[in-house]
Amino acid sequence: MTSATITKTMSNTPYPHLLEPLDLGFTTLQNRVLMGSMHTGLEEEKNGFEKLAAFYEARAKGGVGLIVTGGISPNFRGRVAPFGSELSKFWHVNKHKAVTKAVHKYPTKICLQLLHTGRYAYHPFSVSASAVKAPINPFKPKELSERKIWSTIDDFAHSSKLAQKAGYDGVEIMGSEGYLINQFSCKRTNLREDKWGGSIENRMRLGVEVVQAVRKAVGEKFIIIFRLSLLDLVEGGNTWEEVVTMAKAIEKAGATIINSGIGWHEARVPTIATSVPRAAFTWITERLMGEVKIPLVSTNRINTPEVAEHVIASGQSDMVSMARPFLADPDFVNKAAEDKADEINTCIGCNQACLDHVFKQQRATCLVNPQACYETELIFKESVNKKSIAVVGAGPAGLAFSCYAAERGHNVTLFDGASELGGQFNYAKQIPGKEEFYETLRYYKKQLENLNVKVHLNSMQTADSLSNQGFDDVVVATGITPRTPAIEGVNHPKVMRYLDVLRDHKPVGKNVAIIGAGGIGFDVGEYLVEPESLTVKPDEWLKEWGIDKTYQQGGALSPGNNHSKSERNIFLLQRKKTKVGGGLGKTTGWIHRSTLQHKGVQMIPGVEYKKIDDQGLHCVINGEPKLFEVDNVILCAGQEPNRSLYEQLQAANLSVHLIGGADVAAELDAKRAIRQGAELAAKI
Ligand code: FAD
Ligand code: NAP
Ligand code: SF4
Numbered sequence: 001m002t003s004a005t006i007t008k009t010m011s012n013t014p015y016p017h018l019l020e021p022l023d024l025g026f027t028t029l030q031n032r033v034l035m036g037s038m039h040t041g042l043e044e045e046k047n048g049f050e051k052l053a054a055f056y057e058a059r060a061k062g063g064v065g066l067i068v069t070g071g072i073s074p075n076f077r078g079r080v081a082p083f084g085s086e087l088s089k090f091w092h093v094n095k096h097k098a099v100t101k102a103v104h105k106y107p108t109k110i111c112l113q114l115l116h117t118g119r120y121a122y123h124p125f126s127v128s129a130s131a132v133k134a135p136i137n138p139f140k141p142k143e144l145s146e147r148k149i150w151s152t153i154d155d156f157a158h159s160s161k162l163a164q165k166a167g168y169d170g171v172e173i174m175g176s177e178g179y180l181i182n183q184f185s186c187k188r189t190n191l192r193e194d195k196w197g198g199s200i201e202n203r204m205r206l207g208v209e210v211v212q213a214v215r216k217a218v219g220e221k222f223i224i225i226f227r228l229s230l231l232d233l234v235e236g237g238n239t240w241e242e243v244v245t246m247a248k249a250i251e252k253a254g255a256t257i258i259n260s261g262i263g264w265h266e267a268r269v270p271t272i273a274t275s276v277p278r279a280a281f282t283w284i285t286e287r288l289m290g291e292v293k294i295p296l297v298s299t300n301r302i303n304t305p306e307v308a309e310h311v312i313a314s315g316q317s318d319m320v321s322m323a324r325p326f327l328a329d330p331d332f333v334n335k336a337a338e339d340k341a342d343e344i345n346t347c348i349g350c351n352q353a354c355l356d357h358v359f360k361q362q363r364a365t366c367l368v369n370p371q372a373c374y375e376t377e378l379i380f381k382e383s384v385n386k387k388s389i390a391v392v393g394a395g396p397a398g399l400a401f402s403c404y405a406a407e408r409g410h411n412v413t414l415f416d417g418a419s420e421l422g423g424q425f426n427y428a429k430q431i432p433g434k435e436e437f438y439e440t441l442r443y444y445k446k447q448l449e450n451l452n453v454k455v456h457l458n459s460m461q462t463a464d465s466l467s468n469q470g471f472d473d474v475v476v477a478t479g480i481t482p483r484t485p486a487i488e489g490v491n492h493p494k495v496m497r498y499l500d501v502l503r504d505h506k507p508v509g510k511n512v513a514i515i516g517a518g519g520i521g522f523d524v525g526e527y528l529v530e531p532e533s534l535t536v537k538p539d540e541w542l543k544e545w546g547i548d549k550t551y552q553q554g555g556a557l558s559p560g561n562n563h564s565k566s567e568r569n570i571f572l573l574q575r576k577k578t579k580v581g582g583g584l585g586k587t588t589g590w591i592h593r594s595t596l597q598h599k600g601v602q603m604i605p606g607v608e609y610k611k612i613d614d615q616g617l618h619c620v621i622n623g624e625p626k627l628f629e630v631d632n633v634i635l636c637a638g639q640e641p642n643r644s645l646y647e648q649l650q651a652a653n654l655s656v657h658l659i660g661g662a663d664v665a666a667e668l669d670a671k672r673a674i675r676q677g678a679e680l681a682a683k684i
Contacts, residue, residue, distance in 0.1 A: 013337065014305070014336060014337065014339040014341075015305045015306075015308070015309040015336050015337070016309075016313075017032065017309055017312040017313040018031060018032050018033065018305060018308050018309045018312055018320070018336065019031045019032070019333075019336070019337055020032060022065070022295060022318065022319060024223065024256055024257075024295075026220065026221040027109065027169065027221070027223070029065040029066050029109060029319075030063075030065050030107045030108070031063070031064075031065040031333060032065060032308075032312055032318065032319040032320060033063075033064050033065045033066070033308070033319070033320060033322065033332075033333050034064075034065065034066045034067075034068060034259070034297055034319050034320065034321040034322075035059055035064045035066070035067045035068065035321075035322065035323060035326045036068060036259075036299060036321040036322060036323030037068040037069060037070055037071055037113040037115075037172060037174075037323065038070055038323045038324070038326075038327065038354065038364065039070035039071055039080065039358050039364070040052065040055065040070055040358075040363065040364045040373050041357065041358060041361070041362060041363035041364055041373070042055065042363060042373060043070055043072070043084075043085040044083050044084065044085055045363065049095040049096070049098050049099060050098060050376070051373065051374075051375065051376055051377075052098075052099055053098040053099045053101070053102040053103075054102065054375040054376045055372070055373055055375055056069070056099055056102060056103050056110065057102035057103060057105065057106075057375075058330040058375050059108075059326050059330045060102070060103040060104075060105065060106040060108035060110075061105075061106055061330070061331075062326075062329075062330040062331035062332060062333055062334050063106075063108075063331070063332075063333030063334040063337060064108055064326065064332070064333050065108065065109070065319075065333070066108070066109045066110070066111065066169075066223075066319075067103060067108060067109070067110040067111070068110075068111050068112075068113050068172045068225065068259075068321075069099070069110065069111070069112050069113050070085075070113065071113045071114070071115025071117075071174055072085045072086060072087045072112060072113065072114065072115065072159075073085065073086040073087075073088075073114075073115060073116055073117070074086065074087065074088060074114050074116055074152070074155040074156045074158070074159035075088050075116070075152065075155040075159075076088070076125065077116075077121065077125045077126065077127050078115065078116030078117055078118070078121065078127075078152075078155075078180065079117070079121060079123065080115070080117050080120075080121065080122065081121070081122045081123060081361070082122075082123045084117075084121075086159075087112065087114075087159045087162050087163060087166075088155060088158065088159055088162070089162075090162065090165075092162065093162050093165050093166045094166075096112070096163070096166035096167070096168070097166050097167055099166075100166055100167030100168055101167065104167065109169040109170070109223065110168055110169055111168055111169060111170040111171055111172050111223055111225055112163040112166070112168045112170075112171050112172070113171070113172040113174055113227075114156055114159055114160065114163075114171050114172065114173050114174060115174040115179060116152065116156070116174070116179060116180040116181070117179050117180065118141060118179055118180030118181075118182075118183045119132065119133065119134045119137065119139075119140075119141035119180075119183055119189065120134055120136075120137055120178060120179055120265060121137075121139065121141070122137060122139065123139065124139050126139050126140075126141040126142070127141050127142050127143070127144045127148065127152075127180075128141035128142075128143065128144065128180065128183045128189060129143070129144065129180075129183050129184040129189055129190035129191070129192055129196065129197065129203075129206075130143050130189060130190055130191040130192060130197075131143045132188075132189050132191065134178070134266055135266050136265060136266045143192075146194065146196070149196060149206065152180075152206075153206070153209050153210050153213050154213065156173065156210045156213060156214055157210075157213040157214050157216065157217040158217070159171075160214040160217050160218050160222075160224075161217045161218060164218050164222055169222070169223055170222050170223025170224060170225065170256065171214065171218075171222075171223070171224060171225070172224075172225035172226075172227055172259065173207070173210055173211060173214065173224065173225070173226050173227065173255075174227050175207045175226055175227050175228050175229065175250075175261065176227045176228060176229035176230075176260075176261020176262075177227075177229070177261050177263070177264060177265055178229075178232075178234070178264030178265050178266060178267075180206075181206055181207045181210065182229050182232070182261070182264065184196060184203055184204075184205070184206040184207070185200075185203045185204050185206070185207060185229070185238060185242075185246060186203065186229075186232060186234075186236055186237050186238055186554075187203070187236045187554070188232070188234055188235065188236025188237060188555075189236070190203050200238070200242040200245050200246065201245075204242075204245070204246040204249055207226070207228075207246065207249075207250060208246075208249045208250060208253045209253075211224060211226060211250055211253035211254050211255050212253045212254060214254075215253065215254030223256045223257065224254060224255045224256050224257075225255065225256065225257040225258070225259050225297075226250045226255040226257075226258050226259070227258075227259045227260075227261045228243070228246060228247055228250060228258050228259070228260065228261055229243070229261040229262075229264075230243055230260045230261060230262065230281075230284045230285060230287075230288060231261075231262050231263060231281065231284050231547070231555075231556045232263070232264055232267070232554070232555040232556070233262070233263035233264060233267035233269045233271070233547065233555055233556060233557060234263075234264045234266060234267050234555050234557070235554075235555055235557065236554060236555065237264075237554045237555025237556070237557075238554055238555070239551070239553070239554045240287070240551040240556075242554070243288070244288065244291050247288055247291055247292050248291065248292060250292075251292040251293065251294050255294060256294060256295075257294055257295050257296075257297060257319070258288070258292065258294060258295075258296050258297070259296075259297040259299065259321060260281070260284065260285045260288075260296070260297060260298055260299045260300075260317075260321070261299075262281045262284070262299060262300045268590075268594070269545045269546065269547060269557075270545065270588075270591045271300055272300055272301060272324075272349065272351070272355075273349055273351060273433075273587075273588050273591050274348055274349030274350055274351075274433060274434060274436050274535075274588075275349075275432070275433030275434075275534075275535050275541075275591065275595075276300070276301045276349065276535070276541070277301065277534070277535050277536065277537070277538040277541050278301050278302065278303060278304070278307050279298075279300075279301060279302050279307050279310075279311055279538075280300065280301055280538050280541065280542065281298070281299070281300045281301070282298040282300075282302070282311050282316040282317060283316070283549065284556075285297070285298035285299075285316055285317040286298070286315065286316035286317065289315060289316070289317065289318075295318035295319055296317045296318050296319070297317055297318070297319040297320065297321045298311055298316055298317035298319075298320055298321070299320070299321040299322075301349060302320050302321070302322050302325075303322065303324075303325045303328075303346055303347045303349070303436075304341065304344070304346060304439075305332070305336035305341050305344070306341065308320040308322065322347075324347040324349070324354055324366070325346070325347040327347065327353075327354055327364070327365070327366040327369060327372040327373075328345050328346060328347035328348075328366050328368050328369050328372070329344050329345040329346070329347075329369065330372075331344075332344055342442065342446050343443070343446055343447075343450070344443070345368050345369055345440075345443045346368070346436065346439035346440065346442075346443060347366070347368070347436075348367070348368060348434075348436035348437060348439060348440055349436055350367055350436075350585075350588070351585055351586075351587045351588050352367045352585055352669065352670075352671050353365045353366050353367045353370075353372075353671050354366060355586075355587045356585050356586045356587055356588075359586045359587060360586060365675075367669075367670055367671040367674060368440055368443070368674065370400075370674055370675040370678045370679075371678070378678060378679065378682055379682060380404050380407050380408050380681065380682055381408065382408055382409050383408040383409045383410055383684075386409050386410055386411065387410050387411065387472040387473055387684070388410075388411045388413075388470060388471050388472050388473075389405055389410050389411065389412050389413070389471060389472065389473045389474070389475060389684070390413050390415065390461075390466055390469065390471040390473070390474045390475070391405075391412060391413070391414045391415065391474075391475045391477060392415050392416075392461045392466070392474065392475070392476050392477060392478055392645060393415075393416060393423065393476065393477035393478040393479055393660070393662065394414055394415075394416035394418070394421045394422065394423060394455070394457075394477075395422065395423020395424055395425065395477060395479045395660060395661070395673065396422075396423060396424075396425060396440075396660065396670040396673040396674045396677070397423075397477040397479075397659045397660025397661070397662075397673035397674065397676055397677040398414060398416070398423070398475070398477030398659070398660070398677065399414075399421065399422070399444040399448075399674075399677070400444075400673070400674040400675075400677030400678050400681070401475055401477065401659060401677035401678070401680055401681045402414045402448065402451075402453050402677075403444065403447045403448065403451055403453070403681075404677065404678050404681030404682065405475075405680075405681040405684060406448075406451035406452065406453045407451060407681075408681065408682075410684070412451075412453045412454070413453070413454040413455075413456065413471070414448065414453050414454070414455050414456070415456045415459045415460075415461045416455075416456070416457050416458075416459065417458070417459060417460035417461070418457065418458070419457055419458050420457065421441060421444060421445060421448075421455070421457070422440075422441045422444075423479050424479065424480075424661075424670075425437050425440060425441055425670065426441075426503075427498070427499070427502040427503055428523070428670075429441070430502055430527065431502075431523045431526055431527050432526055432527065432530035432532070432533035432534070432535065433526065433530075433533060433534075433535045434523070435533060435535055435536065461645065462645065462648070463645065463648035463649050463651070463652045463654075466649065466654070467652055467654065471654075472655065473655045473656070473657065473684060474649055474654050474655070474656045474657070475656075475657045475658075475659060475680065475684075476643075476645055476646040476649065476656060476657065476658050476659070476662050477659050477660045477662060477673075477677065478642045478643070478645050478646070478661075478662040479642050479660060479661040479662055480639035480640060480641060480642055480661035480662070480665045480668065481639065481640050481641075481642045482497055482498060482499060482635065482637075482638075482639055482640075483635075483637045483638045483639055483640050484497075484635065484637070485515065485609070485635065485637045487515075487609045487610075487611065487612060488610070488611035488612070489611045489612035489613050490612060490635075492612045492613060492614075492633075494509075494612065494614075494616075494630070494631060494632050494633055495612055495632070495633045495634075495635065496508070496632050496633070496634045496635070497634075497635050498520055498524050498634060498635065498636050500634075501524060501527065501528075501634060502524070502527065508528060508568075508631075508632050508634070509630070509631020509632045510567070510568050510569065510631060511568070511569045511616075511628075511629065511630040511631050511632075512528060512568060512569070512570045512571070512630055512631065512632050512633075512634060513570075513571045513573060513616070513617045513628045513630045513632075513633045513634070514570065514571065514572045514573060514633075514634045514636055515573055515609065515617075515633060515634070515635050515636060515637050516573075516574065516635065516636035516637040516638060517572050517573065517574040517580045517581060517603065517605075517636075518583065518636065518638060519584060519669070520636045521572055521574075521636035522572070522581060522584065522592045522596065524634055524636055525570055525572050525596050525601055526592070526595060526596065528566070528568055528570060529566035529568060529570065529595075529596065529599040529600075529601060530599075543558075543562055544562055544563060544564070544598075545562070546558050546560075546562050563598035563599070564599075565598075565599060565600045566599040566600055566601070569600075569602075569630075570596075570599075570600075570601040570602070571601075571602050571604060571628050571630070572596065572601055572602070572603045572604070573604050573607040573609075573619070574604075574605050574606075574607060575605075575606070575607055575608065575609075576605055576606070577605050577606040578605060579605065580593070580603035580604065580605050581593045581603065604621065606621060606622060607619050607620075607621055607626075608620040608621070610625075612633050615627060615629060616628050616629040616630045616633075617630060617633050638665075638666070639661065639665040639668070640665055641661060641662050641663065641664065641665040642661065642662050643658070643662050643663075645662075646658050646662060657680055657684070659673070659676045659677050659680055660672075660673035660676060660677065661673065663676065
C-alpha cells in the first residue's frame with residue numbers, strides 16, 4: 001500500500017498550501033493542483049492526439065501538479081459513444097505516448113482516466129449492474145453476467161498496464177457521476193441478488209476489485225486515483241455510512257488518492273454551472289478527511305487560487321481539482337505562483353464552449369479562451385507588419401480583438417461610448433448567478449493595461465472622428481441594438497426595454513409579461529424573481545436545491561420542496577410553439593427553466609401579440625384571446641446589428657473590419673464575439 005506524507009509548511013510564497021508539494025511515497029507532486037478530467041473531443045478526431053498533446057503540454061508548462069486526462073474506456077462496451085476512445089489494444093498505446101512525452105517536458109504528472117460509462121453509453125451495446133435505463137439516455141443497458149463482470153475488471157487492469165506502457169504516471173478510475181462503478185455501488189441502479197448486489201459490501205465489490213486488479217497489474221509505483229461519489233444527489237443514492245465504508249475499502253485495495261465525485265449526470269441539481277456557489281461542495285470532502293489516510297481531493301466550482309488556497313489551508317482537502325479553469329487559462333498555477341492572480345483568465349462556469357460542445361459531439365474549447373483545444377491552430381505570432389489599429393466598441397468582441405492584436409505587437413487604440421469596459425457583459429454580470437462575469441471584465445482590464453492598449457471611454461466614435469487619426473485599420477465592434485417588435489402600443493408607458501431594467505434599474509411592477517424567451521428573457525426573469533443572489537450564500541443555495549448537508553438519507557437529498565416562490569407574477573412568452581427555453585444551453589438550459597418554474601413563473605409558447613394598452617398585453621393563444629393584466633411588459637425580443645458606423649467607414653474608404661454583434665446579431669453570444677475577435681487578431 002502506498003501512503004502519503006502531507007506536511008504543511010508555511011512559507012512566503014503566495015498560496016503556500018496550494019503550491020506545497022505532495023509526497024505520495026514513491027513520487028512527489030509539485031503542488032496540490034489536479035487538473036480534472038475533461039473530454040475534449042480531440043480524442044476521437046483525426047490526428048487529434050497531436051492536438052491533445054499540445055493542449056496538455058500548455059497546461060503542464062503552466063505549472064499544474066497533476067493532470068487527469070479525459071475519460072478513455074477500458075473496453076468496447078464502456079465507450080461514451082459509438083466512436084468513443086478506448087485503450088484496450090497494444091496498438092492504441094502509441095498515440096498516447098505523444099501526450100505523455102509532451103507533458104513530461106515539465107515536472108507535471110499525468111494520469112489516464114479509465115471511464116466505463118455503463119448505462120450512460122450512447123450506443124446500443126451498453127451494460128450495467130441491472131437492466132435499468134437511464135432517464136437521460138434512450139439506450140437500455142444489458143445486465144452484466146458474473147463472467148462479464150470479471151472480464152470488465154480484467155479490462156480495467158489491462159488498460160492500466162497499457163497506460164503505464166504509454167508513459168502515464170497513473171490512472172484515475174472513474175467511480176462516480178453515475179457511471180458503471182457508481183451504477184453498481186448504488187441501489188438506484190443495482191437490483192442484483194448475487195454477490196454484486198444487495199449489501200454495500202456487495203455493491204462496492206466492482207470498484208474494490210477493479211482497484212485491486214489494477215494495483216496488481218501496475219505494481220506499487222503507479223498512481224491510482226479513485227473518483228468516489230461522495231454525493232450521489234439522486235434518489236436511491238448511497239448513505240454517508242456507505243460512502244465511508246467504500247472509501248476505506250478503496251484505500252485498502254491500493255488506491256493512492258481519492259478524488260471527490262459530486263452528483264450523477266441525471267441529478268436534477270446543478271453541480272458545476274455558474275450559478276453554483278464557488279466551492280459549494282468542499283464540505284463533503286472535508287467530512288471524509290480523517291476517515292482514510294490517503295490524500296483527498298475536493299472539487300466543483302473552485303476557480304480562483306484564493307478559493308483553492310482556502311480549501312486546503314482550512315483542512316477541507318489535501319488537493320483541489322479544477323478542470324474548466326484550465327481551459328480558461330493554461331497558466332493558472334504559474335500566475336498564482338508569481339502572485340499575478342489578477343492576470344488569470346477565470347472560468348465563468350458558463351459551459352457554453354466546453355460541456356455544451358461535448359454534448360453536441362463538437363470539439364470543446366472555452367468561451368473566454370478560444371485558443372483552448374486549438375493550440376496548434378489559433379496562434380498569435382508576432383506580426384511582421386505592425387499596424388496602428390482603432391477598435392470601436394469594448395464589448396467582448398472588441399476586448400478580445402484588442403488584447404490578441406496587441407499581443408502580436410500591433411499598436412491598438414480602443415474606444416467605447418460607454419463609461420465602462422465590457423459592453424453587454426455589464427448587464428449580464430448583474431443577473432443573479434452570473435457574478436463570475438465580473439472576472440472576465442477584470443481580466444480584460446488587466447490585459448489591456450499590460451499590453452499597453454490605449455483605452456478611451458465615454459468616447460463615441462463617428463466616421464469623421466476616426467478619419468484623420470492615421471489608423472491603418474479600424475475594427476468595428478459596436479455590438480447590437482435591442483429589437484423593438486412591431487406590436488400596437490409598443491410605446492405605451494408600461495412597456496420597458498431590458499436595458500431599462502438591467503442598465504437603468506427603473507422600478508418594475510408586481511405583475512409582469514416578458515416578450516421573448518431567449519437567453520435575455522430568461523435572465524430578466526431571474527433578475528426579477530431573485531431578490532438576492534444565492535450564489536454568494538452557499539448554505540441557502542444548497543437548501544434551495546434540496547441538498548441536505550446532514551445527509552439524513554441516501555443521495556443527500558432532502559425530502560419535499562424547498563423552493564421559495566417569487567412575490568411577482570411573471571409570464572415569460574414566446575411566439576414559437578416549441579418548449580420555452582428549448583434554445584438555451586444544452587447543459588444549463590434545464591437549470592434556468594427549473595429556477596423560473598420553482599419561482600412560479602409561467603412560461604407560455606405559441607403566443608400571438610396583439611396590442612398593449614392600459615389593461616395590459618392582449619394576445620391570442622391557441623386561437624383564444626388572452627389578456628395579461630400586467631403592470632409592465634418587458635421587451636426581450638432579440639437584437640439587430642449596430643452597423644451604421646461600419647457603413648460610414650466603408651463609404652469613407654477606410655480599411656475596416658466588422659466583428660461580434662455588429663456583424664451578425666442573430667444567435668450572437670459572447671463565445672462567438674470573442675472567437676471572432678481572436679480570429680481576426682490572429683490574421684490582421
Ligand atoms: P457589445 O457587448 O454589445 O458591445 C458593443 C460596444 O460598442 C458597447 O460597449 C457600446 O457602448 C460600444 N459602441 C457602440 N457604438 C459605438 C460607437 N459609435 N463608438 C464607441 N463605442 C460604441 N452571452 C453569452 O455568451 N453568455 C451569456 O450568459 C450572456 N448573458 C447575457 C445576459 C444579458 C443580460 C445580456 C444583455 C447579454 C448576454 N450575453 C451573453 C450576450 C453577450 O453579452 C453579447 O453577445 C456580447 O456582449 C456581444 O459582444 P459585442 O462585443 O459584439 O457587443
Ligand atoms: P434570442 O435568444 O435570439 O431570443 C430572442 C427572443 O425574442 C426569442 O424568444 C424570440 O422568440 C423573440 N423574438 C424575436 N423576434 C421577435 C419579434 N419580432 N417579436 C416578438 N418576439 C420576438 O436573443 P436574446 O434573448 O436577445 O439574447 C441575445 C443573445 O445573447 C442570445 O443569442 C444568447 O446566445 C445570448 N445570451 C446567452 C445567455 C446564456 O445564458 N447562454 C444568456 C443571455 C443571452 P419568438 O420568435 O418565438 O417569439
Ligand atoms: Fe469555463 Fe465557460 Fe470556458 Fe467552459 S466555456 S471553461 S465554463 S469559461
